[in-house]
Amino acid sequence: MQTASSAPQAIPATSVLADLREMVVEQFEYREVLRQMTLRDLTLRYKQTVMGFGWAVLMPLVNTAVFSVIFTRVARLDVGMPYPLYAFCGLLAWNFFASALRFSVTSLTSNQILVSKIYFPREIFPISAVLVAVVDFAVALLPLAALMLYYRVPVGAPLLLLPVVVLVHVIFTTAIGLLLAMGNLFYRDVKYLFEVAITMWMFATSVLYPVQRVGGRIGALLGLNPMTGIIDAYRSVLLLNAWPSPTLAAAALVSTLLLAIAWFAFHRSEFAFAEHL
Numbered sequence: 001m002q003t004a005s006s007a008p009q010a011i012p013a014t015s016v017l018a019d020l021r022e023m024v025v026e027q028f029e030y031r032e033v034l035r036q037m038t039l040r041d042l043t044l045r046y047k048q049t050v051m052g053f054g055w056a057v058l059m060p061l062v063n064t065a066v067f068s069v070i071f072t073r074v075a076r077l078d079v080g081m082p083y084p085l086y087a088f089c090g091l092l093a094w095n096f097f098a099s100a101l102r103f104s105v106t107s108l109t110s111n112q113i114l115v116s117k118i119y120f121p122r123e124i125f126p127i128s129a130v131l132v133a134v135v136d137f138a139v140a141l142l143p144l145a146a147l148m149l150y151y152r153v154p155v156g157a158p159l160l161l162l163p164v165v166v167l168v169h170v171i172f173t174t175a176i177g178l179l180l181a182m183g184n185l186f187y188r189d190v191k192y193l194f195e196v197a198i199t200m201w202m203f204a205t206s207v208l209y210p211v212q213r214v215g216g217r218i219g220a221l222l223g224l225n226p227m228t229g230i231i232d233a234y235r236s237v238l239l240l241n242a243w244p245s246p247t248l249a250a251a252a253l254v255s256t257l258l259l260a261i262a263w264f265a266f267h268r269s270e271f272a273f274a275e276h277l
Contacts, residue, residue, distance in 0.1 A: 019264060019267055019268070020260065022267075023121070023263060026121045027123075027124075027127075030120045030121055030124060033120050034124050034131075037124055037125070037128040038128045038131045038132055041103070041128050041129065042132050042135060053136070053139045056095075056136035056137075056140045057139060057142070057143050060088055060091040060092050061088070061143060063087075063091050064087045064088040064091055065084075067087050067091075067208050068084050068087060071083060071087070071208065071209065077209060081151075081239060081240075082151050085148070085151055085153070085239055086239070087207075087208055088143070088147060089144060089231075089234055089239060090205075090207040090208060090231050090234075092141070092144055092234075093207075093230065093234050094202055094207045094227075094231065095136075095137075095140070096137040096140075096169070097173050097227065098202070099133045099136060100129055100130040100133035100173045100177060101129075101173065101176055101177055101180055101194065101198065104125075104126040104130065104176075104178075105177075105181060105183075105190060106181075107126045107128070107129050107177075108122065108125055108182070108184070108185045109185060109188070111125055122266070122273060123178060123263065123267070125181060126174070126177040126178050126181040127177070127178075129177060130170060130173050130174050130177055133173070134166075148238070148239070153238075153239055153241075155238075155241060156241045158236065158237045158240075158241055158242055158244075159237055159241075161233075161244060162234075162237050165230065165234055165237060168230055168233075168251055168252045168255055171252075171255040171256060171259050172226055172258065172259075174259060174262075175255060175261075175262040175263075176258075176262070178259075178262040178263060178266045179262045179265070179266075180194060181266075182266050182269055185273055186269075186272075201227070205222075205225055205227045205231060206228045206231050206232055207231060211225070226250075226251040226255060228247070229245070229247030229250060230248065230251050232244070232245065232247065232248075233245070233247070233248040
């Protein structure tokens with residue numbers, strides 16, 4: 001007979017808040033470790049390369065050129081602005097997201113000695129991967145600025161919201177990165193599934209074409225994608241001299257809630273990390 005005592009016990013709200021408070025305090029206490037880890041990852045990424053940070057610029061430029069030919073010469077796609085601007089801005093934001101997640105997913109398994117032997121908050125590993133991608137993103141903004149000058153894109157007050165858009169982008173990316181890093185530690189298949197999923201996700205986002213033009217149930221489903229709201233917000237403040245649509249606020253809410261859930265789940269699972277390495 002099952003008794004009341006054998007039923008699953010809910011986690012008290014006070015315990016959740018205490019854990020969240022502890023997690024924030026730990027990040028502040030170990031901020032120097034995060035800084036050093038980020039510098040290490042930056043150095044390792046471009047070690048023994050001739051171009052260094054130039055790769056952060058070259059890849060989206062090459063992809064922009066390729067997709068510009070496909071979507072303007074072959075598909076004749078009209079996006080309401082010069083297509084190279086549209087594509088480069090979308091690819092810039094997407095490359096930040098995909099690159100951060102690609103390094104986050106293996107951030108724990110590729111640092112097995114540090115994870116198992118030395119104590120510090122393990123979330124530092126995926127967060128460091130995101131910060132490295134932020135640096136790449138900042139560098140790649142320079143050619144976007146050059147393209148904006150070339151096409152004489154006007155800028156105004158909406159540009160002041162760029163840091164807000166970046167913050168929402170970072171929060172959402174960090175949340176997904178924490179979940180992927182934790183998932184890949186427990187199930188190594190995750191890193192392979194990620195490569196399939198990230199490609200499908202790109203074409204379900206307004207990176208190369210406006211997904212809003214997709215009608216029916218598929219269009220409604222694509223409209224729930226937070227990355228579309230984030231990338232559209234980049235185009236609004238950078239290229240259209242317009243305020244972001246309410247989808248950015250929705251993306252911000254989803255991102256914040258997802259980060260809290262992912263961070264809490266990561267923290268609660270941390271005790272089992274060493275035995276799965």
